[in-house]
Amino acid sequence: MTTTSEPPKAGFHPSQLIYDTRYRSLTIQVIAFIALMLGLSWLVSNTVANLQALGKDFDFGFLGQRAGYDINQRLVEYDSTSSHARAALVGILNTLLVAVLGCALATVIGVLAGVLRLSKNWLIAKLMAVYVEGFRNIPLLLWILLIFALMTEATPQPRDFREGGDAAMILGDTVAITNRGVFIPAPFWGAGAGILLAVLLLSLVAIFFWRRYAHRTQEQTGRILPIGWGTLGLLLVPVTVAFLALSLTSGRQVQPVLATGASEGMTLADYAGSQQAINACTVPFSTESLNLRRLMRANDLRFNLVPVADGAEAIAAAEAGRCNILSLPASTIAASVPAGAVALSDTITRGNPVEFERPILGGFNFEGGLQLRNSLIALWLALSLYTGAFIAENVRGGILSVSKGQTEAAFALGIKPSRTMRLVILPQALRVIIPPMISQYLNLTKNSSLAIAVGYMDVRSTLGGITINQTGKELEGMLLLGLFYLVTSLVISGAMNVYNSSVKLKER
Amino acid sequence: MSDTHSQTVSYVRETMLPQAEPPVSNRGAILWLRENLFSGWFNIVLTLVSLYVIYWALAHTLPWVVSGIWNAGSLSECREIRDATLGEGASAACWAVLVDRWQQLMFGFYPSELYWRPVLALVIFLAAIAPVLFAQVPRGALWFTAVSPFVMFWLLWGGSAWFPVAVALGFVLGWAAWRALAPMAGTLVAAIVSAALPIVYWFYTAGPLARELEQVVGIGIEYVPSQDFGGFMLSFIIGIAAIILSLPLGILLALGRQSDLFIINKVSVGFIEIIRGVPLIVWLFTASLLLNYFLPPGTNFDLMLRVIIMVTLFAAAYIAEVVRGGLAALPKGQYEGADSLGLSYWQSMRLIILPQALKISIPGIVNTFIGLFKDTTLVVFIGLFDPIGLSNAIRATTEWNGIYWELFVFIGLLFFICCFSMSRYSLYLEKKLQRGHK
Numbered sequence: 001m002t003t004t005s006e007p008p009k010a011g012f013h014p015s016q017l018i019y020d021t022r023y024r025s026l027t028i029q030v031i032a033f034i035a036l037m038l039g040l041s042w043l044v045s046n047t048v049a050n051l052q053a054l055g056k057d058f059d060f061g062f063l064g065q066r067a068g069y070d071i072n073q074r075l076v077e078y079d080s081t082s083s084h085a086r087a088a089l090v091g092i093l094n095t096l097l098v099a100v101l102g103c104a105l106a107t108v109i110g111v112l113a114g115v116l117r118l119s120k121n122w123l124i125a126k127l128m129a130v131y132v133e134g135f136r137n138i139p140l141l142l143w144i145l146l147i148f149a150l151m152t153e154a155t156p157q158p159r160d161f162r163e164g165g166d167a168a169m170i171l172g173d174t175v176a177i178t179n180r181g182v183f184i185p186a187p188f189w190g191a192g193a194g195i196l197l198a199v200l201l202l203s204l205v206a207i208f209f210w211r212r213y214a215h216r217t218q219e220q221t222g223r224i225l226p227i228g229w230g231t232l233g234l235l236l237v238p239v240t241v242a243f244l245a246l247s248l249t250s251g252r253q254v255q256p257v258l259a260t261g262a263s264e265g266m267t268l269a270d271y272a273g274s275q276q277a278i279n280a281c282t283v284p285f286s287t288e289s290l291n292l293r294r295l296m297r298a299n300d301l302r303f304n305l306v307p308v309a310d311g312a313e314a315i316a317a318a319e320a321g322r323c324n325i326l327s328l329p330a331s332t333i334a335a336s337v338p339a340g341a342v343a344l345s346d347t348i349t350r351g352n353p354v355e356f357e358r359p360i361l362g363g364f365n366f367e368g369g370l371q372l373r374n375s376l377i378a379l380w381l382a383l384s385l386y387t388g389a390f391i392a393e394n395v396r397g398g399i400l401s402v403s404k405g406q407t408e409a410a411f412a413l414g415i416k417p418s419r420t421m422r423l424v425i426l427p428q429a430l431r432v433i434i435p436p437m438i439s440q441y442l443n444l445t446k447n448s449s450l451a452i453a454v455g456y457m458d459v460r461s462t463l464g465g466i467t468i469n470q471t472g473k474e475l476e477g478m479l480l481l482g483l484f485y486l487v488t489s490l491v492i493s494g495a496m497n498v499y500n501s502s503v504k505l506k507e508r
Numbered sequence: 509m510s511d512t513h514s515q516t517v518s519y520v521r522e523t524m525l526p527q528a529e530p531p532v533s534n535r536g537a538i539l540w541l542r543e544n545l546f547s548g549w550f551n552i553v554l555t556l557v558s559l560y561v562i563y564w565a566l567a568h569t570l571p572w573v574v575s576g577i578w579n580a581g582s583l584s585e586c587r588e589i590r591d592a593t594l595g596e597g598a599s600a601a602c603w604a605v606l607v608d609r610w611q612q613l614m615f616g617f618y619p620s621e622l623y624w625r626p627v628l629a630l631v632i633f634l635a636a637i638a639p640v641l642f643a644q645v646p647r648g649a650l651w652f653t654a655v656s657p658f659v660m661f662w663l664l665w666g667g668s669a670w671f672p673v674a675v676a677l678g679f680v681l682g683w684a685a686w687r688a689l690a691p692m693a694g695t696l697v698a699a700i701v702s703a704a705l706p707i708v709y710w711f712y713t714a715g716p717l718a719r720e721l722e723q724v725v726g727i728g729i730e731y732v733p734s735q736d737f738g739g740f741m742l743s744f745i746i747g748i749a750a751i752i753l754s755l756p757l758g759i760l761l762a763l764g765r766q767s768d769l770f771i772i773n774k775v776s777v778g779f780i781e782i783i784r785g786v787p788l789i790v791w792l793f794t795a796s797l798l799l800n801y802f803l804p805p806g807t808n809f810d811l812m813l814r815v816i817i818m819v820t821l822f823a824a825a826y827i828a829e830v831v832r833g834g835l836a837a838l839p840k841g842q843y844e845g846a847d848s849l850g851l852s853y854w855q856s857m858r859l860i861i862l863p864q865a866l867k868i869s870i871p872g873i874v875n876t877f878i879g880l881f882k883d884t885t886l887v888v889f890i891g892l893f894d895p896i897g898l899s900n901a902i903r904a905t906t907e908w909n910g911i912y913w914e915l916f917v918f919i920g921l922l923f924f925i926c927c928f929s930m931s932r933y934s935l936y937l938e939k940k941l942q943r944g945h946k
Binding site: 018019024025027028029031032033036043046047053119120121122123133134139140142145146149153449450452464475478481482485486 | 543545555561696697768769770772781786787789790793794798800803804805878882883885886888912913916919923927928931
């Protein structure tokens with residue numbers, strides 16, 4: 001079998017560029033490239049000319065300038081004197097916050113609805129169908145506005161929670177739903193919180209090794225160890241023991257309340273009577289500050305809180321006169337008590353490693369606790385319910401994609417239904433469910449830019465909104481905004497590809 | 509052992525019993541109830557919970573909907589009527605706002621004496637889309653479909669009739685160039701010329717030509733500026749225009765992404781990923797804030813047109829990914845079979861690959877369209893009056909200050925009807941195109 005056709009002898013002819021398939025693709029690419037470059041240079045030259053005509057330049061220096069606007073929800077320190085870059089960071093964190101919260105809730109809702117839609121129970125299957133079709137076929141924006149209107153128009157005002165009002169807190173007086181937002185208990189961290197966290201991490205490591213050991217044992221000997229109970233026990237027991245031990249020892253320790261300009265053995269009430277105002281130096285979200293506040297509230301005192309980073313800063317602040325009352329751990333040596341401060345007769349305990357403060361109705365609004373603003377709640381719920389409907393369809397499709405023979409084969413082998421689900425059905429269904437689910441997460445993250453509808457301060461509202469309006473840097477601002485979303489999307493889809501290749505059918 | 513059977517049975521029935529119905533508990537509605545609602549303790553709990561949920565939802569909404577008030581001039585009047593007829597503080601919807609303002613919700617600020625024009629355009633659209641959607645309609649009607657966009661454009665915006673005619677002439681020009689050049693100069697040259705010629709014509713000749721013709725024979729109807737467009741009409745126009753334009757563009761992008769040509773492949777990938785990685789709202793702000801930077805100084809064109817362009821590009825990137833999935837799902841043998849028949853690239857795509865790939869991607873394409881139509885509500889943020897923008901405007905008037913739910917219900921219901929019928933159509937199409945592999 002030698003070659004039957006001779007290679008063409010004639011030299012290169014220009015018409016080959018069009019008619020010869022070997023060169024034609026090159027020709028097409030060169031033409032496409034030239035057209036592309038011409039188009040791009042046209043856009044760039046237009047932009048340059050337009051910027052010149054407007055007297056603007058292209059630089060990102062505005063990021064360092066003072067922002068001058070307030071942001072009502074911030075996860076990092078920020079005030080109106082911070083820079084535009086800082087404002088953008090606050091916005092980014094807010095976007096990520098609502099995206100993460102939304103993804104978590106949407107997964108729960110979606111998996112539940114998807115499984116229930118396949119339920120044998122006719123009523124609940126139809127109910128879930130109504131949910132899925134309703135949310136899939138009505139714009140997300142409408143849902144966001146609807147839930148926001150529900151939160152602001154159909155919920156009671158804080159004053160309705162007073163005696164005789166017609167509203168009441170729910171879940172054992174811990175959560176208050178008002179038209180100014182939802183107030184939930186706030187966590188406070190006391191002495192030993194670090195130890196508690198370390199114990200938790202250690203038990204997570206132990207769980208990992210326990211599960212590996214159980215799998216190995218089963219593979220080698222066929223003996224099935226109780227993985228689920230072991231995991232649960234390892235997760236709960238050490239943490240509970242550590243919590244109880246810490247709260248019974250260091251948590252019970254009594255520590256003095258120090259006040260400047262007081263005489264030894266004065267009660268807090270007497271001291272307050274002798275002072276014009278009470279400024280308490282406390283570390284935010286520490287149990288000492290919580291217990292000090294509880295003590296002062298119990299005495300019906302009005303007080304201001306001066307936030308400090310740690311004990312040393314508290315002492316410095318007290319000596320500088322910025323605050324006149326503080327409580328440092330009892331173990332603090334006498335030398336580090338601020339000058340001129342003495343202990344009052346009232347004392348506080350250090351408190352458990354973690355304590356929760358319930359929201360309490362103050363003058364016009366709830367005080368204490370965490371305030372979840374209506375904008376966050378509306379955006380979060382709407383995004384989760386909307387995306388949950390799509391995830392439900394993915395879950396349903398994934399479960400349906402596993403053929404019935406798989407279940408029957410597993411039963412024929414004598415595997416229990418619960419283990420069939422976990423070992424046979426789910427691994428196969430997840431391979432179908434996860435990729436579209438992650439692209440739903442991506443959609444949710446991008447849809448969080450609809451925060452504009454409810455005034456939630458996400459990155460589009462800070463960097464892409466107020467900053468652009470104040471500085472007039474549309475081009476740079478939108479470019480950075482687009483880049484942020486692009487990078488987020490690429491990171492999420494990159495993670496998806498890694499996962500996909502790890503669960504892909506291993507073909508030999 | 510023998511005495512086991514020693515006692516004979518005293519009586520054996522010799523006739524068959526007549527067939528009897530199953531017991532009451534095993535037939536009809538009771539059987540259905542038992543099997544579907546009460547088949548185990550868990551199922552019973554689920555049933556009771558869902559019954560309670562349904563009861564709770566209906567108890568909170570049904571009285572409100574049913575006892576709604578249809579005749580009132582303002583929200584306060586509505587409340588007076590409610591207090592007089594149903595008692596103080598009863599729950600009753602004020603549907604009167606829809607009676608009062610439905611025209612605005614539908615047409616925005618379009619002049620009311622010209623409402624027949626958008627309605628006629630909608631009728632033309634439905635007639636034009638019929639031959640595309642349903643195979644039973646004669647194929648000759650496709651000519652009407654090809655002409656209809658220009659007629660609809662003219663009906664909606666009005667002005668001189670010669671302008672859409674001049675634009676349509678560009679397509680005729682491109683088609684003529686293709687027919688004339690393709691046999692002579694080969695497909696590549698013909699394709700480039702038939703793409704470039706209309707563009708040059710639109711840029712330099714179409715405008716003056718239309719003006720000249722208008723001066724010779726003036727055919728025109730009243731011009732309506734884009735600012736007056738609003739309501740569902742706006743959503744429909746943006747949605748339909750973007751759907752029609754994004755499908756071919758998306759298919760081209762998908763082919764580009766599958767292409768072996770390095771530059772074309774990379775450009776397609778970059779375009780698709782950049783467009784998909786950024787939310788539509790950012791693109792819309794780009795259209796309203798930045799597009800003027802990218803165009804020659806002094807250009808300023810219609811915001812609605814910019815939005816249509818942006819939404820089209822956005823949807824095209826998504827459709828490209830859906831179609832790419834369809835292309836990738838085809839067995840390799842189909843591509844090789846087409847090559848072995850000696851078909852050119854475009855012939856094999858048109859005759860063999862795309863018909864199969866598009867069939868697979870129908871559900872995804874329709875889903876993209878549904879998403880696109882829902883996303884038309886985002887234009888409210890750049891100052892266009894879509895239904896949600898109009899609901900804000902209505903709420904801002906003194907008569908209807910503070911009205912929320914009635915407007916939301918109405919808008920949601922209309923969107924639901926449109927999107928739900930689209931998804932049903934996609935199911936119908938899937939069934940029809942099924943070629944019996946099941």
